Amino acid sequence: MQKISRRTLLAGIAAGTGAVLLGGRAFADGPDASRPLLFHSPRLEPFVDELPVLPRLDASTYRIDAVSTMHSFHRDLPPGPALAYGDNTYGGPTLVAHRGQETSIEYRNRIDAHPFAPDFDTSLHGLSERDRTDVPTSMHLHGGVTPPEFDGNPEQISRPGQGFTYHYPNRQGATTMWYHDHAMAVTRLNAYAGLAGVYLLRDEYDTGLPGNPLGLPTGEFELELVLQEKIVNGDGSQSIRSTPIVPQGRWEGGAVGDVGVVNGKIWPEARVARGLYRLRLLNAASFSIWDLHFSNGMPFWVIGMEGGLLDAPAPTTRVRLSPGERVDLLVDFAQLEPDVTVELRNTEPAAPQAAQIGAVHMPVFMRFRADRARGFTGPVPDRLRGGPGLPPLVGPIPAPRTVRNVSLSQPSAVRIPPSIMSLNNLNYHSDDIELPRQGTVEQWNIVNATPDPHPIHLHLVHFRVLGRQAIDTLAMCARQPQPPIGIKWTPDADPFVVEPMRGPEPWETGYKDTVVCDPNSVTRIVAYFPTADELGFDPDATFSRDVHTFDPHRAAHLAHDAHAGQGSHGDLQGYVWHCHILDHEDHDMMLKFRTVT
Numbered sequence: 001m002q003k004i005s006r007r008t009l010l011a012g013i014a015a016g017t018g019a020v021l022l023g024g025r026a027f028a029d030g031p032d033a034s035r036p037l038l039f040h041s042p043r044l045e046p047f048v049d050e051l052p053v054l055p056r057l058d059a060s061t062y063r064i065d066a067v068s069t070m071h072s073f074h075r076d077l078p079p080g081p082a083l084a085y086g087d088n089t090y091g092g093p094t095l096v097a098h099r100g101q102e103t104s105i106e107y108r109n110r111i112d113a114h115p116f117a118p119d120f121d122t123s124l125h126g127l128s129e130r131d132r133t134d135v136p137t138s139m140h141l142h143g144g145v146t147p148p149e150f151d152g153n154p155e156q157i158s159r160p161g162q163g164f165t166y167h168y169p170n171r172q173g174a175t176t177m178w179y180h181d182h183a184m185a186v187t188r189l190n191a192y193a194g195l196a197g198v199y200l201l202r203d204e205y206d207t208g209l210p211g212n213p214l215g216l217p218t219g220e221f222e223l224e225l226v227l228q229e230k231i232v233n234g235d236g237s238q239s240i241r242s243t244p245i246v247p248q249g250r251w252e253g254g255a256v257g258d259v260g261v262v263n264g265k266i267w268p269e270a271r272v273a274r275g276l277y278r279l280r281l282l283n284a285a286s287f288s289i290w291d292l293h294f295s296n297g298m299p300f301w302v303i304g305m306e307g308g309l310l311d312a313p314a315p316t317t318r319v320r321l322s323p324g325e326r327v328d329l330l331v332d333f334a335q336l337e338p339d340v341t342v343e344l345r346n347t348e349p350a351a352p353q354a355a356q357i358g359a360v361h362m363p364v365f366m367r368f369r370a371d372r373a374r375g376f377t378g379p380v381p382d383r384l385r386g387g388p389g390l391p392p393l394v395g396p397i398p399a400p401r402t403v404r405n406v407s408l409s410q411p412s413a414v415r416i417p418p419s420i421m422s423l424n425n426l427n428y429h430s431d432d433i434e435l436p437r438q439g440t441v442e443q444w445n446i447v448n449a450t451p452d453p454h455p456i457h458l459h460l461v462h463f464r465v466l467g468r469q470a471i472d473t474l475a476m477c478a479r480q481p482q483p484p485i486g487i488k489w490t491p492d493a494d495p496f497v498v499e500p501m502r503g504p505e506p507w508e509t510g511y512k513d514t515v516v517c518d519p520n521s522v523t524r525i526v527a528y529f530p531t532a533d534e535l536g537f538d539p540d541a542t543f544s545r546d547v548h549t550f551d552p553h554r555a556a557h558l559a560h561d562a563h564a565g566q567g568s569h570g571d572l573q574g575y576v577w578h579c580h581i582l583d584h585e586d587h588d589m590m591l592k593f594r595t596v597t
């Protein structure tokens with residue numbers, strides 16, 4: 001791994017470029033001749049922007065438009081092109097929902113210009129030149145237990161002038177979800193440009209109101225923190241490209257950023273009252289995993305994750321979060337003296353393949369500054385589940401009836417950048433898919449035969465993490481060689497494990513929908529695949545890919561397409577599971593699955 005040497009830093013300072021040092025590390029990159037294989041953001045001063053508090057909407061019916069906007073990521077950057085949901089200039093409003101009350105979202109695609117139009121790779125999944133301006137979208141509620149027709153299937157496409165009304169049943173328990181674009185082969189472009197927002201589900205315990213039965217902070221003492229990485233340009237535009245090695249318009253395979261973005265601002269500062277806060281962290285990055293801690297080393301508590309609350313707050317000094325994962329934290333700022341600052345920092349090194357072209361780890365996200373005011377003074381609750389007035393316990397991990405192996409691989413072997421990523425050595429359109437039986441518990445052994453970590457996300461279900469074991473990938477592949485792509489490959493890693501199983505981390509002990517699968521390892525998860533009766537909908541129903549058209553210009557286009565024999569027809573079925581590195585998901589680390597009776 002290439003690191004910035006002290007000499008480089010000193011040279012930079014001597015040249016008057018003003019590198020900001022943080023704990024002895026280079027802070028903002030700026031142009032760096034020592035790392036020519038990466039693009040760099042300009043040098044930007046940290047902590048000069050106030051943390052945006054995301055607008056929270058609480059209704060049962062919404063109209064959300066995806067729109068083209070201009071957004072400034074930093075005080076010293078002009079507004080640049082972005083995408084957003086609703087009235088935001090970037091990202092989306094936080095949508096509050098309530099268990100037992102359906103949420104309906106009338107979604108409309110009103111994108112008239114895509115910030116990354118030149119970056120569309122028209123060699124992927126039948127994309128064409130037209131898609132650069134006639135942008136395909138599909139909105140997915142990540143973590144939602146959603147009927148298949150409302151899940152934001154990658155092939156259920158709304159183009160400009162079109163939309164779709166999504167109905168979310170909200171029959172699951174309170175938790176932190178997020179909604180983001182999921183359209184086939186352009187998810188990375190749409191989500192990075194800004195199509196992502198938080199969705200908070202409340203229930204009768206976790207009400208989000210003062211005096212809630214759990215004793216959790218609410219109102220201004222509950223903050224969503226949407227963490228992302230970016231490369232920005234001096235003109236305020238975003239770069240989704242991280243390296244000049246890959247020509248513009250070609251899929252890159254994993255675009256690492258060099259600045260940390262929280263709620264749409266680079267390295268912001270939040271003023272906090274000296275009391276207990278509930279922080280809901282979402283890793284909404286395209287690529288990077290972060291290992292987060294506070295700069296003063298203070299302990300904090302994990303109270304929940306993707307699938308809801310833990311039985312009791314779990315003390316920790318760090319959490320590791322991969323793209324797609326959420327963690328619900330209690331952090332006590334009461335111990336800080338007025339005006340003292342503490343940074344939210346990251347120690348995760350750059351992933352191996354990014355490091356090989358010179359990526360270094362991005363050391364910080366934001367800073368908190370303690371106010372004079374006292375905030376929420378309630379104690380950290382002793383327990384969150386299992387007792388009078390509390391939700392039921394998370395419970396033990398159930399015994400699986402079926403165990404299946406699935407694989408993560410880079411079929412073109414070690415190439416930087418890779419040319420394709422794969423699940424089970426298959427392409428997305430393969431019909432050789434997993435068919436879990438409804439009403440059964442399954443264990444999936446996720447065999448990662450690559451040298452990089454991958455966050456794996458299953459739609460529809462929540463699962464528990466049994467643990468991880470490193471494997472001897474070379475030996476495994478010698479015994480069970482990987483065939484050409486297109487032929488299913490799900491090697492048995494059990495004979496090749498090289499260590500005892502490591503159980504879940506404290507922030508992984510509840511229900512999850514996304515799990516980081518370490519390189520050259522097997523990650524074992526256990527999921528229950530519910531029945532139609534339990535869900536209140538048929539998870540295996542077929543549904544039309546058709547969406548509605550609200551714009552007369554679009555309707556004219558459609559008539560023309562129909563005349564020309566174009567357009568998309570046919571039914572869809574089932575859900576998807578995929579890597580949440582968005583480049584990987586787009587090509588082709590995503591497969592369908594169906595749950596069958």
Ligand SMILES: [Cu+2]
Nearest residue numbers: 454579581584
């Ligand atoms: Cu991946």
